[in-house]
Amino acid sequence: MNPINKFTSSRLYNLLGSTRKARIISASALFLAVCAFGAAGVAPLAPDASDLPVTTIAQAIQLPDLSTQINALQQQEASQKYVHEEKIRAGDTLATLLNRLGVEDDAAEEFIKKDKTARAIMQLRSGKRVQAQTDENGNLLWLKATVVDGKDNPVKNILVTRTGDAFTAEEVAAKLERRVEMRAREITTTLYAATDSSSDGSSLPDSIVAQIIEMFSTNIDFRSDLKRGDRFNVVYETFWQDGEFVRAGRILAGEFTNKGTTYQSVWFEDPQTKSGGGYYSFDGKSLKKAFLKSPLEFSRISSGFGMRTHPIAGKWKQHKGTDFAAPTGTPIRAAGDGVIDFAGVQGGYGNVIVIKHWANYSTAYAHMSRFGTGMRKGAKVSQGDIIGYVGSTGWSTGAHLHYEFRVAGEAKDPNKMNITAQAPLTAAEMARFKTHAGEMIHRFALLRPNSSISNLAAK
Ligand SMILES: [Zn+2]
Numbered sequence: 001m002n003p004i005n006k007f008t009s010s011r012l013y014n015l016l017g018s019t020r021k022a023r024i025i026s027a028s029a030l031f032l033a034v035c036a037f038g039a040a041g042v043a044p045l046a047p048d049a050s051d052l053p054v055t056t057i058a059q060a061i062q063l064p065d066l067s068t069q070i071n072a073l074q075q076q077e078a079s080q081k082y083v084h085e086e087k088i089r090a091g092d093t094l095a096t097l098l099n100r101l102g103v104e105d106d107a108a109e110e111f112i113k114k115d116k117t118a119r120a121i122m123q124l125r126s127g128k129r130v131q132a133q134t135d136e137n138g139n140l141l142w143l144k145a146t147v148v149d150g151k152d153n154p155v156k157n158i159l160v161t162r163t164g165d166a167f168t169a170e171e172v173a174a175k176l177e178r179r180v181e182m183r184a185r186e187i188t189t190t191l192y193a194a195t196d197s198s199s200d201g202s203s204l205p206d207s208i209v210a211q212i213i214e215m216f217s218t219n220i221d222f223r224s225d226l227k228r229g230d231r232f233n234v235v236y237e238t239f240w241q242d243g244e245f246v247r248a249g250r251i252l253a254g255e256f257t258n259k260g261t262t263y264q265s266v267w268f269e270d271p272q273t274k275s276g277g278g279y280y281s282f283d284g285k286s287l288k289k290a291f292l293k294s295p296l297e298f299s300r301i302s303s304g305f306g307m308r309t310h311p312i313a314g315k316w317k318q319h320k321g322t323d324f325a326a327p328t329g330t331p332i333r334a335a336g337d338g339v340i341d342f343a344g345v346q347g348g349y350g351n352v353i354v355i356k357h358w359a360n361y362s363t364a365y366a367h368m369s370r371f372g373t374g375m376r377k378g379a380k381v382s383q384g385d386i387i388g389y390v391g392s393t394g395w396s397t398g399a400h401l402h403y404e405f406r407v408a409g410e411a412k413d414p415n416k417m418n419i420t421a422q423a424p425l426t427a428a429e430m431a432r433f434k435t436h437a438g439e440m441i442h443r444f445a446l447l448r449p450n451s452s453i454s455n456l457a458a459k
Pocket of ligand 1: 401
């Protein structure tokens with residue numbers, strides 16, 4: 001359900017921002033919307049620009065659909081240059097796609113099927129855009145498509161070009177444009193119905209819905225707590241290329257009113273110290289309350305912190321950690337945000353990872369069967385990230401995780417510690433946080449149904 005915009009006219013893109021369906025906003029409505037958010041313009045933002053909204057809420061306005069006309073114009077223009085653009089359809093094969101693109105070129109088809117880089121075009125999901133240029137005989141001159149690897153992976157363009165009778169394929173890094181969007185929704189049936197709502201012609205990306213759930217799940221049970229009339233506002237980033245939605249980024253701020261109680265959260269990473277990097281309440285308290293009690297999702301404690309007979313040495317010895325019994329291969333999660341300080345083999349610990357957290361706190365995860373991808377010294381991890389998998393390496397009698405919580409290098413009983421998983425903001429950071437949070441509070445105020453601006457926009 002990725003929003004795809006059919007327009008290629010950059011002016012229209014600018015006007016329409018990121019609304020999913022092609023709609024034209026009347027001049028007066030647009031004017032109101034622009035004023036409403038105090039933006040100097042609605043042009044797409046340059047990367048890393050300040051978080052001015054480029055999208056507007058115009059929920060109640062019914063707008064005519066001009067996409068047909070624009071498509072016609074587009075086709076007219078394209079046919080002159082033999083540049084075609086198509087979207088992948090469900091059930092498409094390479095042959096049917098090339099056919100629609102006006103490519104009649106067996107050699108090109110063979111090349112795309114066999115070439116390691118070009119082949120990625122065949123993995124594209126439906127709705128994705130592919131462009132190609134041909135000569136008047138249908139011979140392929142070039143073909144371009146964008147591939148998204150996953151949530152955080154870089155997006156790349158694949159470009160197939162002809163040189164004489166031969167083809168080459170290359171990956172070109174995508175230049176993404178960041179936009180900040182805002183949505184306001186009311187729950188009438190389910191959360192998914194609300195996020196799919198087409199009253200303003202724009203659904204929320206799946207990954208944003210997932211983040212909303214994660215953000216508020218400590219306060220709201222989304223399976224049973226939602227009530228008709230609950231509502232939420234969300235400000236999030238999206239990434240675009242040539243006016244095409246590529247992927248959603250992170251929620252910058254969220255506000256959820258459930259049964260009359262409003263929960264709020266704002267993303268903050270200090271622009272100067274680069275610390276923070278998490279969600280906060282609007283008064284600047286980190287919402288990461290504590291280190292994870294268990295680095296495994298499902299497990300049982302087989303041996304707690306304290307004295308016991310060492311299973312291998314056979315004598316009484318202080319057990320400086322907590323053992324969690326779990327099958328080999330069970331994912332192990334980082335107990336808190338931090339940087340990997342050690343990832344390798346260390347005597348009785350076997351494969352072990354040590355994460356350095358804020359202040360002098362660190363955690364260790366021993367006997368792993370293997371490490372998670374990219375888990376090496378210096379790698380940054382967030383709470384909950386998978387860092388490795390349960391095993392029985394080192395001095396171990398069976399698959400389990402030996403987990404240590406250390407203060408200044410000394411193992412402590414994690415159950416006796418009451419430490420927040422994130423450093424509190426310093427005075428200087430707090431000052432910058434307040435400015436940032438203030439902007440988000442202002443935006444939420446604008447999104448509220450009883451604000452004069454929303455009422456105007458709805459007329
Ligand atoms: Zn142990």
